[in-house]
Amino acid sequence: MGKVVAEVVIVPHGTASPSLGKYVAEVEKTLRSFGLRTMLTPMGTILEGDLDAVLEAVRAAHEIPFREGALRVGTTIRIDDRRDREVTMESKMRSVEEKIGK
Amino acid sequence: MGKVVAEVVIVPHGTASPSLGKYVAEVEKTLRSFGLRTMLTPMGTILEGDLDAVLEAVRAAHEIPFREGALRVGTTIRIDDRRDREVTMESKMRSVEEKIGK
Amino acid sequence: MGKVVAEVVIVPHGTASPSLGKYVAEVEKTLRSFGLRTMLTPMGTILEGDLDAVLEAVRAAHEIPFREGALRVGTTIRIDDRRDREVTMESKMRSVEEKIGK
Amino acid sequence: MGKVVAEVVIVPHGTASPSLGKYVAEVEKTLRSFGLRTMLTPMGTILEGDLDAVLEAVRAAHEIPFREGALRVGTTIRIDDRRDREVTMESKMRSVEEKIGK
Numbered sequence: 449m450g451k452v453v454a455e456v457v458i459v460p461h462g463t464a465s466p467s468l469g470k471y472v473a474e475v476e477k478t479l480r481s482f483g484l485r486t487m488l489t490p491m492g493t494i495l496e497g498d499l500d501a502v503l504e505a506v507r508a509a510h511e512i513p514f515r516e517g518a519l520r521v522g523t524t525i526r527i528d529d530r531r532d533r534e535v536t537m538e539s540k541m542r543s544v545e546e547k548i549g550k
Numbered sequence: 551m552g553k554v555v556a557e558v559v560i561v562p563h564g565t566a567s568p569s570l571g572k573y574v575a576e577v578e579k580t581l582r583s584f585g586l587r588t589m590l591t592p593m594g595t596i597l598e599g600d601l602d603a604v605l606e607a608v609r610a611a612h613e614i615p616f617r618e619g620a621l622r623v624g625t626t627i628r629i630d631d632r633r634d635r636e637v638t639m640e641s642k643m644r645s646v647e648e649k650i651g652k
Numbered sequence: 653m654g655k656v657v658a659e660v661v662i663v664p665h666g667t668a669s670p671s672l673g674k675y676v677a678e679v680e681k682t683l684r685s686f687g688l689r690t691m692l693t694p695m696g697t698i699l700e701g702d703l704d705a706v707l708e709a710v711r712a713a714h715e716i717p718f719r720e721g722a723l724r725v726g727t728t729i730r731i732d733d734r735r736d737r738e739v740t741m742e743s744k745m746r747s748v749e750e751k752i753g754k
Numbered sequence: 755m756g757k758v759v760a761e762v763v764i765v766p767h768g769t770a771s772p773s774l775g776k777y778v779a780e781v782e783k784t785l786r787s788f789g790l791r792t793m794l795t796p797m798g799t800i801l802e803g804d805l806d807a808v809l810e811a812v813r814a815a816h817e818i819p820f821r822e823g824a825l826r827v828g829t830t831i832r833i834d835d836r837r838d839r840e841v842t843m844e845s846k847m848r849s850v851e852e853k854i855g856k
Contacts, residue, residue, distance in 0.1 A: 453796050453797065454797075455797040455798075457832075459665070459726070461663070461665070461667070461670050461672060462667060462668065462669050462670030462671070462672075463665075463666060464666060464667075464668050465666050466665050466666030466722075466723040466724035466836060466838055467666070467849075468665060468666075469849040469850055469853055470853060472850050472853075473850050473853035473854045476850055476854055477854055487795070487796070488847060488850060488851070489793070489795050489800060489847070490759050490793070490800055490802075490843040490844075490846040490847050491759065491760075491761040491800055491832065491834065491846075492761075494795060494796055494797055496796075499609075499612075500609075503605065503609065507601075507602075507605065510601075510629070510631070514633060518670075519632065519633055519634040519670040520630070520631065520632040520633070520634070520670035521629075521631050522628070522629065522630055522631075522663070523627075523628075523629045523631070524626065524627070524628045524629070525625075525626070525627045526624070526625075526626045526763075526797065527612070527623075527624065527625045527626070528622070528624055528797065529612070529622065529623050529624075529625070530621065530622040530772060531616060531621055531622070532621040532622070532772055537796040538796075540796040540797075541794060541795070541796050543773075543775040544775055544778050544779050544782060544794060545794070547775055547776060547778075547779035548779045548782055548783055555694050555695065556695075557695040557696075559730075561767070561828070563765070563767070563769070563772050563774060564769060564770060564771050564772030564773070564774075565767070565768060565770075566768065566770050567768050568734060568736055568767050568768030568824075568825040568826035569747075569768070570767060570768075571747040571748055571751055572751060574748050574751075575748050575751035575752045578748055578752055579752055589693070589694070590745060590748060590749070591691070591693050591698060591745070592657050592691070592698055592700075592741040592742075592744040592745050593657065593658075593659040593698055593730065593732065593744075594659075596693060596694050596695055598694075620772075621772040622772035624765070628661075628695065630695065632670060634670060639694040640694075642694040642695075643692060643693070643694050645671075645673040646673055646676050646677050646680060646692060647692070649673055649674060649676075649677030650677045650680055650681055703813075703816075704813075707809065707813065711805075711806075711809065714805075714833070714835070718837060723836065723837055723838040724834070724835065724836040724837070724838070725833075725835050726832070726833065726834055726835075727831075727832075727833045727835070728830065728831070728832045728833070729829075729830070729831045730828070730829075730830045731816070731827075731828065731829045731830070732826070732828055733816070733826065733827050733828075733829070734825065734826040735820060735825055735826070736825040736826070
């Protein structure tokens with residue numbers, strides 16, 4: 449089994465302010481601490497690595513908003529796992545950009 | 551830490567037919583084999599239980615389409631984890647239905 | 653073009669309380685007012701109908717939490733659109749249950 | 755009402771090959787033709803603009819895989835709509851990066 453590319457979104461509920469950046473920043477620091485490739489986007493974080501390593505990082509990051517005071521956390525993980533050939537964040541984007549360029 | 555309610559959707563890509571029921575049925579059997587509360591919906595499966603038990607069931611179910619011949623699997627897990635009070639599938643729906651009824 | 657089955661989740665951010673039932677109930681009332689088939693689940697609402705009618709209902713429901721005082725709303729729509737044959741909420745679930753029963 | 759930031763993922767089912775780049779490229783071309791700000795990521799496309807303009811672009815792009823031969827299409831739209839102040843793709847990411855940097 450090779451690498452997966454996954455997207456994770458971790459959001460607290462009931463935090464009084466609509467600004468969630470404080471929580472997202474702490475979540476991001478935790479996700480980055482696991483040694484996986486990560487990419488912050490305006491709508492979440494994309495991770496690349498072995499599936500179990502990705503899930504371990506997400507599991508840890510899910511606890512972070514609770515430590516910051518949240519009482520409810522919504523976490524969404526979307527996994528793209530392809531096993532006929534290795535895919536990476538870069539190869540997925542390059543494949544699309546090349547086809548658009550033609 | 552108490553129970554979470556979570557939704558999981560596990561879909562193979564690159565199957566010749568647009569009918570995915572065969573794969574979904576095998577995934578569902580696996581999810582049900584873990585002893586968690588489960589609810590099949592037209593758009594996925596809802597699980598209730600300890601977060602780590604839910605993730606263990608999803609992790610196992612994610613392998614099922616590969617065993618059925620799929621080369622690529624997309625899995626999405628959406629977790630609702632509330633820790634100020636215990637929530638269940640039933641209490642979440644009842645809360646909404648009661649407010650609608652008023 | 654026939655019917656689609658879709659799931660919608662509409663959640664306010666920055667509400668003081670982690671309890672979102674008040675908002676969800678108002679959203680649900682709006683979704684039900686459009687004459688589509690709807691199914692409330694513990695993780696969202698499933699709709700069945702023509703795609704444009706579904707999107708119109710979701711568009712209206714997305715405004716509801718703002719009217720209830722929210723400053724930020726997250727809305728997710730997941731659409732399953734199959735055009736080789738008509739599918740419904742019931743036919744999708746029956747297809748899976750029959751295969752499990754065998 | 756100001757701009758929203760949204761993520762869209764449009765995927766055909768039953769396409770024989772697990773490679774979906776051909777479909778994704780055509781979807782991306784259509785999304786880009788609407789004059790909104792767009793950002794291709796390894797897991798979807800992020801759009802920024804008025805909510806109705808975003809939905810119009812997504813509605814058009816959802817038809818593209820059918821024109822390319824697909825019989826079933828799954829489309830997911832995730833909308834972040836904040837109305838107490840204007841947010842953009844850049845401001846969302848900068849807010850998080852600044853907090854991480856401290």
